[in-house]
Amino acid sequence: MRAVTFQALHAPLAFETLPDPTPEDGEVVVHVGRCGICGSDLHMTEDAAYGCRKGDVLGHEFAGEVVALGKGVTTLGTGDLVSVIPLKSCGECEQCRRGTVQWCSNFGLQGGGYAEYAVTRPNQCVKLPSDLSLADGAIVEPLAVALHGVNLSGMKTGDRVLVLGAGPIGLAVAFWAKRYGAGKVAVQDIVDAQESRALEMGADLFVVDPADPVGSAERALGGKADIVFECVGIPGLIQQGVDQVRNDGMIVLLGLCTRPDTLNTFAMLSKQVKLVTSAFFTRQEYEASLDALHQGAMQPRLLVTDTIALGDTPAVFESLKQRTSQCKVLIAP
Numbered sequence: 001m002r003a004v005t006f007q008a009l010h011a012p013l014a015f016e017t018l019p020d021p022t023p024e025d026g027e028v029v030v031h032v033g034r035c036g037i038c039g040s041d042l043h044m045t046e047d048a049a050y051g052c053r054k055g056d057v058l059g060h061e062f063a064g065e066v067v068a069l070g071k072g073v074t075t076l077g078t079g080d081l082v083s084v085i086p087l088k089s090c091g092e093c094e095q096c097r098r099g100t101v102q103w104c105s106n107f108g109l110q111g112g113g114y115a116e117y118a119v120t121r122p123n124q125c126v127k128l129p130s131d132l133s134l135a136d137g138a139i140v141e142p143l144a145v146a147l148h149g150v151n152l153s154g155m156k157t158g159d160r161v162l163v164l165g166a167g168p169i170g171l172a173v174a175f176w177a178k179r180y181g182a183g184k185v186a187v188q189d190i191v192d193a194q195e196s197r198a199l200e201m202g203a204d205l206f207v208v209d210p211a212d213p214v215g216s217a218e219r220a221l222g223g224k225a226d227i228v229f230e231c232v233g234i235p236g237l238i239q240q241g242v243d244q245v246r247n248d249g250m251i252v253l254l255g256l257c258t259r260p261d262t263l264n265t266f267a268m269l270s271k272q273v274k275l276v277t278s279a280f281f282t283r284q285e286y287e288a289s290l291d292a293l294h295q296g297a298m299q300p301r302l303l304v305t306d307t308i309a310l311g312d313t314p315a316v317f318e319s320l321k322q323r324t325s326q327c328k329v330l331i332a333p
Contacts, residue, residue: 001017001018001019001020001021001115001116001117002015002016002017002018002115002116002310002311002333003015003016003017003018003057003114003115003116003310004016004057004058004059004114004115004310004313004314004317005018005054005055005056005057005114006044006045006052006053006054006055006056006057006058007054008054009045009046009047009048009052010045010046011045012314012315012317012318013045013058013114013313013314013317014314015310015311015313015314018057018115020117021117021118021119022068023068023069023070023073023119024070024119025070025071025072026070026071026072026073026121026122027070027073027119027120027121028066028068028069028070028073028076028119028120028121028122028125029066029067029068029117029118029119030062030064030065030066030067030082030084030117030118030119030120030125031064031065031066031067031116031117032059032062032063032064032112032113032115032116032117032118032331032333033062033063033064033065033081033134033137033138033332033333034062034063034064034133034134034135034137034138034307034330034331034332035059035061035062035063035113035114035138035330035331035333036059036061036062036113036138036139036141036142036168036328036329036330036331037059037061037313037316037317037320037328037329037330037331038060038061038141038142038168039167039168039169039256040256041058041059041060041317042317042320042321043256043258044058045058045317046321047258049258050258056111057111057112057113057114057115057118058111058113058114059111059112059113059114059115059118059331060086060109060110060111060113060141061086061113061138061139061140061141061142062083062084062086062112062113062118062137062138063081063082063083063084063128063134063135063136063137063138063140064081064082064084064118064134064137065079065080065081065082066078066079066080066081066082066125067117073122075122076122076125076127080125080127081127081128081134081137082125082126082127082128082137083125083126083128083136083137083138083140083141083286083290084110084113084118084120084124084125084126084137085101085110085124085125085126085141085283085286086109086110086111086124086141087101087102087104087107087108087109087110087124087280088106088107088108088109088110088121088124089101089104089106089107089123089124090104090105090106091121091122091123093105093106096123098282099282099283099284100282100283101282101283102279102280102281102282110124113331114310114313114331114333115310115333116310116333126140126286126287126290128290129290129294131294132290132293132294135301135304135307135330136290136293136301137290138330139293139300139301139303139304139328140286140289140290140293141286142168142169142172142303142328143172143175143176143289143292143293143300144281144285144286144288144289145169145172145254145278145280145281146169146172146173146175146176146254147172147176147281147285147288147289148278148279148280148281148282148285149169149173149229149252149254149278150173150176150177150180150229150252151285152252152276152278153227153229153250153252153276154250155177155180155181155182155226155227156181156226157180157181157182157183158181158182158183159182159183159226159227160182160183160184160186160221160222160223160224160225160226160227161174161177161182161184161185161186161225161226161227161228161229162186162188162217162221162225162227162228162229162241162244162245163177163185163186163187163188163203163228163229163231164188164189164228164229164230164231164232164237164240164241164255165187165188165189165230165231165232165237165255166187166188166189166193166194166195166197166198166206167194167231167232167327168303168327168328169231169254169255170187170189170198170229170231170232171187171194171197171198171201171203171302171303171327172201172300172303173229173231173254174187174198174201174202174203175201175202175297175299175300177202177229178202178203178204179202179292179297184204184205184221184222185202185203185204185205186203186204186205186206186207186217186220186221186225187203187205187206187207188206188207188208188213188216188217189206189207189208190208190210191208191323192206192208193323193324193325194206194325194327195208197302197303197327200299200302201299201300201302201303202299205220205221207220213240213244214240214243214244217244218244223246224244224245224246224247224249225244225245225246225249226245226246226249226250227245227249227250227251227252228241228244228245228249228250228251228252229251229252229254230251230252230253230254230255231254231255232255233254233255233256233257234255234257234259235257235259235260235261235262236261237255238251238253238261238263238275239261239262239263239264239267242263242264242267242268242271242273243267245271245273246271247271247272248271248272248273248274249271249273249274250273250274250275250276251273251274251275251276252276252277252278253275253276253277253278254278302327303327303328304327304328304329304330305325305326305327305328305329306326306329306330307329307330307331307332308329308330308331308332309331309332310331310332310333313331316329
């Protein structure tokens with residue numbers, strides 16, 4: 001099969017041919033139809049903390065067709081179109097039965113989407129309704145990540161919401177926040193490249209003012225935010241969120257940052273700010289994200305700005321390491 005593989009930190013990905021996979025007992029092979037390039041994929045190739053090894057096939061936002069079944073698989077059939085939950089788990093423990101698969105003792109991140117075929121397990125596959133495309137199946141994962149953060153925030157109808165970062169997760173948070181009744185949603189970034197997309201997805205306001213990010217957001221919202229969602233993952237933004245949230249407000253941390261950060265804890269304590277971290281999602285949230293698309297929500301599809309061939313992935317991947325006008329790029333193996 002054709003695949004795109006990790007070579008080394010700070011090096012371009014490689015387009016090469018690998019053996020076709022075969023399923024072991026309890027596994028299935030999926031012919032990948034669409035796979036999203038995630039910001040965390042970009043980080044994985046630049047930061048040793050993620051532990052990528054030469055030859056690894058990245059790609060955890062994918063959907064495709066089941067083409068081979070391992071022994072003992074009875075819940076899926078060849079020809080089934082599925083969206084793959086990229087959280088490896090045993091499927092049998094108490095955490096898995098609850099749907100909180102991210103806390104399974106056998107947890108791991110599923111990759112393999114940057115290839116023609118990927119091996120996964122039936123408990124990670126969610127069948128696509130007949131009216132949804134493989135492209136829809138590939139955007140479920142970022143939608144579920146955002147939904148998990150919104151659910152953890154305890155957002156109430158009418159709340160003022162500030163989203164830091166206009167990437168796919170930030171825009172998906174804006175979508176869910178508005179869908180769940182936020183009174184006013186502002187997305188803040190340092191450039192305006194995603195302004196129209198943010199407004200179409202549910203944001204009421206788009207704020208760009210690097211010189212005065214705190215004051216500009218407050219003026220736009222008409223006061224401090226009830227909830228700040230940090231969706232970037234760079235040092236300094238949690239502290240900015242502390243300055244932007246109201247007394248007794250909430251900051252939800254979704255941005256992945258592997259570098260140390262510093263906080264003025266006195267400022268946090270003085271305002272009684274609550275800080276919640278959001279990791280992955282539950283199976284129920286994944287299915288709810290798929291169901292939103294099934295019910296006709298069109299806004300999430302606006303995340304997709306380009307679809308590329310597998311062979312173009314290394315060059316496009318490198319280009320995405322710099323800020324561009326792209327939002328979510330899908331690979332079509």
